[in-house]
Amino acid sequence: MIEQTLTVVALDGHTAHLEAQQKQACEGCNGRCGSQVFGKLFGTAKKTFPFKFESPVEVGQKVTLSLDDSHMVKHAFAVYMLPLFLSLIFAFIAAQLFIASEGWQILAAVLGGISGYFIAKTRVKSLKHDIKVIKIHPISIPLTQIDGD
Known part of the structure; x- marks a missing residue:
């Protein structure tokens, strides 16, 4: 606590x-x-x-x-890790599935980070204190x- x-x-x-x-x-x-x-x-x-x-x-x-401390961990994971995780996943998918060039991989990583940000923003609003x-x-x-x- x-x-x-x-x-x-x-x-x-x-x-x-x-x-x-x-x-x-x-x-x-x-x-x-x-x-x-x-x-x-x-x-x-x-x-x-x-x-x-x-x-x-x-x-x-x-x-x-x-x-309660557990809510802080949920907030921290949603805000910090989700955009980073989605950024890496999007870049990996662009590289392995679509065999995209480096520029497209970077663009996919940015799009993954932005989508992770918006998901985290809605998720944090739904968490109850x-x-x-x-x-x-x-x-x-x-x-x-x-x-x-």
């Missing part, structure tokens, strides 16, 4: 929009590595994740969710708002 603590940033009825804390790729090199350079180059736009809760939540509240709420954290009260202040 993959667990992540998210913060409620907006509410829309029973649907809460959650935002994860962004983590640095590596904090040991103080920005001299390639990971941080690429992170700065492509921006740090925060994305929100809509989730429908059965119990009421408030803006600013933290929620811990979990995701099994996201479970582990804990809804209470909103913490700042020390300045304790009774008697």
Whole structure:
């Protein structure tokens, strides 16, 4: 199980929009590595994740969710391996069955990769996520708002 603590940033009825804390790729090199350079180059736009809760939540509240690991493997296989696999199959068929020249084999491989991409895109949409709420954290009260202040 993959667990992540998210913060409620907006509410829309029973649907809460959650935002994860962004983590640095590596904090040991103080920005001299390639990971941080690429992170700065492509921006740090925060994305929100809509989730429908059965119990009421408030803006600013933290929620811990979990995701089954097996779904990640299915997504990774569909997105990365299917286009590559179909590209190789199409190139092999062009070479062995049709005895095509190298240019036609390359074109067949590109067509296989593109068709694999579209199949993967539809397959990923059909996969269901099994996201479970582990804990809804209470909103913490700042020390300045304790009774008697």
